Amino acid sequence: MAHLCxxxxxxxxxxxxxxxxQKNGRMHLxxxxxxxxxxxxxxxxxxxxxxxxxxxTSRLLTPEEAxxxxxxxxxSELLGPMIKVVGIAGPGDPLANGETFETFRLIGKExxxxxxxxxxxxxxxxxxxxxxxxxxxxxxxxxxxxxDPVVGAKIYSHILYEGRKLSGxxxxxxxxxxxxxxxxxxxxxGMTIKVNxxxxxxxxxxxxxxxxxxxxxxxxxxxxxxxxxxxxxxxSHQPPTTxxxxxxxxxxxxxxxxxxxxRQCRADAVGLIGNDFKxxxxxxxx
Numbered sequence: 001m002a003h004l005c006x007x008x009x010x011x012x013x014x015x016x017x018x019x020x021x022q023k024n025g026r027m028h029l030x031x032x033x034x035x036x037x038x039x040x041x042x043x044x045x046x047x048x049x050x051x052x053x054x055x056x057t058s059r060l061l062t063p064e065e066a067x068x069x070x071x072x073x074x075x076s077e078l079l080g081p082m083i084k085v086v087g088i089a090g091p092g093d094p095l096a097n098g099e100t101f102e103t104f105r106l107i108g109k110e111x112x113x114x115x116x117x118x119x120x121x122x123x124x125x126x127x128x129x130x131x132x133x134x135x136x137x138x139x140x141x142x143x144x145x146x147x148d149p150v151v152g153a154k155i156y157s158h159i160l161y162e163g164r165k166l167s168g169x170x171x172x173x174x175x176x177x178x179x180x181x182x183x184x185x186x187x188x189x190g191m192t193i194k195v196n197x198x199x200x201x202x203x204x205x206x207x208x209x210x211x212x213x214x215x216x217x218x219x220x221x222x223x224x225x226x227x228x229x230x231x232x233x234x235x236s237h238q239p240p241t242t243x244x245x246x247x248x249x250x251x252x253x254x255x256x257x258x259x260x261x262x263r264q265c266r267a268d269a270v271g272l273i274g275n276d277f278k279x280x281x282x283x284x285x286x
Contacts, residue, residue, distance in 0.1 A: 026085035026117070027073055029066040029107075030059070031099040035092035036160040037121050037175065039145075040233035041198055060091075063102040070107055070114075087117035089141075095124040096160075104135040115139065119196070123159060123175050125182020133189045140186050141224075142179055143196040146207045147214060149173040154203055157233070180218060187219025194259060196224045199240050199248055208248055212255040224259040225249050 035042075061069065074080045086107050094100040104116055118132065119141040132140075146152035152172035159171045166174070186193055195215045197208055212223055225248055228239040240248070249258045 025079070025082040026087055027070065027083050028087050028089050029061060029069065029103055030091055031061050031063055031066050031103045032088055032090055032092045032094040032097035033060050034096045035090075035121075036096040036123055037093070038157045038159075039121075040155050040157060041200065041228055041231065043231045063099050063106055066103045067106045067110065070111060074111065083114070085115040085117050085139075086111070087119065089119040093121050093123070094118050095120050095128045101131060101135060104132075104137065108136050112136075117141070119143070121175070122179035122182050123161060124178070126178055126185060129182050129185045129189065132186075133191070137191060139192045139194070141194045141196055142183055142186075142215075142220075143198070144176070144179050144211050144215065145198055145200075146172070146204055147176060147210045148207060149176060151204055151207055152176060155198075155200065180214065183215060183220060184218045193220040194222050194224055195220045196226055198226050198228055199245060200228045200234065201238060201240050201244065205248065208252060209255060212252050216256040220256065222257040222259045223252060225252060 070086060073083060088094045088100050088103060100118070104118075107114065108116065115138045116136055117139045118137055120143070122142040122144065125142065145155050149169035149172040152175065153167075153169045156172055156175065158165055158167040159175055160166075161171075161174060183193060183195075193215075195211065197204075197211055199205065199208065208225060215223065225245065227245050228234060228237060230237050230239055249260065252258055
């Protein structure tokens with residue numbers, strides 16, 4: 001295993017990494033519309049104010065508009081004191097969008113005390129992690145759903161990489177290799193890493209402990225096993241029951257710490273985990 005940075009970046013107060021999620025909030029900025037992989041369980045939609053799931057946002061923001069939104073939220077007497085984290089989680093993949101890096105640059109310059117967080121599929125992580133480190137990224141979430149490319153090919157229909165559209169196990173093998181390489185580099189930079197895995201019954205249950213062991217070896221701190229939301233290619237697929245999900249998490253906890261209070265947030269979530277403000281409620285400075 002590569003030598004890991006002995007000093008983690010400061011993430012004190014981050015609700016996903018030990019901070020009090022009942023008091024400390026986060027703000028997701030929807031500045032990243034484009035995606036470079038096609039996940040079978042993903043449906044990215046805009047203008048869905050009443051839905052709460054990944055990939056949903058009321059509207060896309062430019063980096064400049066995102067900065068204005070952060071200013072408004074931080075000036076709010078209600079929201080300002082609770083917001084500790086500014087994150088970018090879509091609605092596409094942040095690393096496939098130049099707007100991600102400009103947004104982090106603008107936020108870091110004006111609000112250096114806010115923790116910068118990002119969620120990615122990891123395809124471009126090896127080549128972008130150095131820039132993210134320069135921009136002061138504190139914490140990183142990487143979604144990894146398989147270590148076996150054959151299993152992964154049942155989940156991902158294609159990837160877009162270096163100007164090519166690739167599919168099948170060979171394409172997924174490239175994706176997995178990049179996820180692991182990028183995760184290792186992030187750990188070496190001292191970033192705190194969470195790995196998300198979508199549990200798809202009948203497809204990837206046996207992959208979960210293998211993912212857990214590998215990412216812990218590479219430097220991940222915690223793992224978040226998420227239930228499938230039936231939609232897109234998996235619209236008719238049965239999600240795991242609450243009991244099945246807990247059984248997998250309990251077994252996985254013997255390998256790596258488990259994150260249990262995830263609510264599969266929107267790409268424009270603002271507020272406390274499980275108690276977000278609706279988009280129409282965000283934007284006033286009072």
